[in-house]
Amino acid sequence: MSQVPVTVLTGYLGAGKTTLLNRILTENHGRKYAVVINEFGELGIDNDIVVGTDEEIFEMNNGCICCTVRGDLIRVIGGLAKRPGTLDGIIVETTGLADPGPVAQTFFQDDEVRTRTRLDAIVTVVDARHFLLHVDDGVEAREQAAFADVILLNKTDLVSPEELARVEARLRQINPYARLHRTQKSAVALAEILGRHAFDLKRILEIEPDFLEQGHHHLHDHDHEHCDDPTHDHHHDSHHQHLENIGSISLTSDKPIDEQKFQRWISTILREFGTDIFRSKGILDISGASKKYVFQGVHMMMDGDWGNLWKDGESRMSKLVFIGRKLDAEQLRRGFAACATR
Secondary structure, three states, rough: OOOOEEEEEEHHHHHHHHHHHHHHHHHHOOOOEEEEEEOHHHHOOHHHHHHHHOOEEEEEOOOOOEEEEOOHHHHHHHHHHHHHOOOOOEEEEEOOOOOHHHHHHHHHHHHHHHHEEEEEEEEEEEEEEOOOHHHHHHHHHHHHHHHEEEEEEHHHHHHHHHHHHHHHHHHHHOOOEEEEOOOOOOOOOHOOOOOOOOOOOHHHHHHHOOOHHHHHHHHHHHHHHOOOOOHHHHHHHHHHHHOOOOOEEEEEEEOOHHHHHHHHHHHHHHHHHHOOOEEEEEEEEEEOOOEEEEEEOOOOOOEEEEEEOOOOOOOOOOOEEEEEEEOHHHHHHHHOOOOEEO
C-alpha cells in the first residue's frame, strides 16, 4: 500500500495560508488533495465551489476535498487515508499553533497513520511585512520558521528590497536549511511545497548533497549575499546568546562514529532536551559500516536508517544539524566528539 504524503502547513494568521489553501482547493492542477483545517469558517471558501458535503468533509469541484478537525487529528487522517479513490496528498493546516511539532510527531507515533501516510514536509508561510515585528514580540514566528523545510516569504511586493534582505537574513539566522521562496499572494508552483520528501531518509541523501557543505559556512558566516545587512557583523554572537534563543548548530566529525555510543548519546540528548530541539538531522560515518547512516527527528521522535554506500574516494564525514531553542553548542559538540571511535 503506497503511503499518502502529508504536508504540514503553518504560519501566522494573515500571512497568506488561506490564499495558498484556496489555490490548492480550486486550481485545475489535476491532482486530488485533501486539506485538513482547524476551522472551516476561517478559510472563507466560497460555498459555490463546494459540491457535496457530509458532516466534516467538503468536496470541491476540482476533485479535492476539504475537512475540518473537530477533535482528534489521528482519527481524521486515518479516515482520509482509507477513503475510496487515491489521494495525491493531504495538507494539514495548523492555525494559531505556535509549534507544528506535535502535529508532525503524530506521523511518527501512530502505527496506523504510519502505514497509511508519510510526513512529507513542514511548510511555513511568512508575511514579509510583519515578520520582524512578530519575531521580536513572541516566540511563535521564530518557532514556525525554525521547523520549516520550505519557507514561503510572502507579500514581498509590500516591502522595500532593503527590508526584504533584512527579513531573509533573520530567517536564515533562525533556519539556514529551509528552501526559501519569495512569493506574492502565495503564488508558488505546488511542486515546490508538495511532494518534497523532506522526511524521507533515502531522499535526504539525494536532495541534500550540499547538506555537508552548508553548515560549514553557516558556522563561520551567514549567506554571503546578505553582507549588506548593517546588523550582519555582530548579530551572530549577541543574537544567538541573548535575544535570539532559536537557531541552528551544526556539528561535524572526520573520525568514524561508534554506533552504540552515538545511539546512547542521541537518545539522552533527545530525552533531556527534546522539547527544545525542533528538528535534527544527520548523515553519519559509522565505524565499520559501508553505508551512510541517515537520521532525522522532530522533538523527541527520531527515525534512522542505512542509506547509500560511501563511494570510493569520497571523504567520509559525519554531519549533524540541530535547530532549536537555547541549545548549548559546547555541550553538544563535546558529546558528539565523544561518540567518535577512539
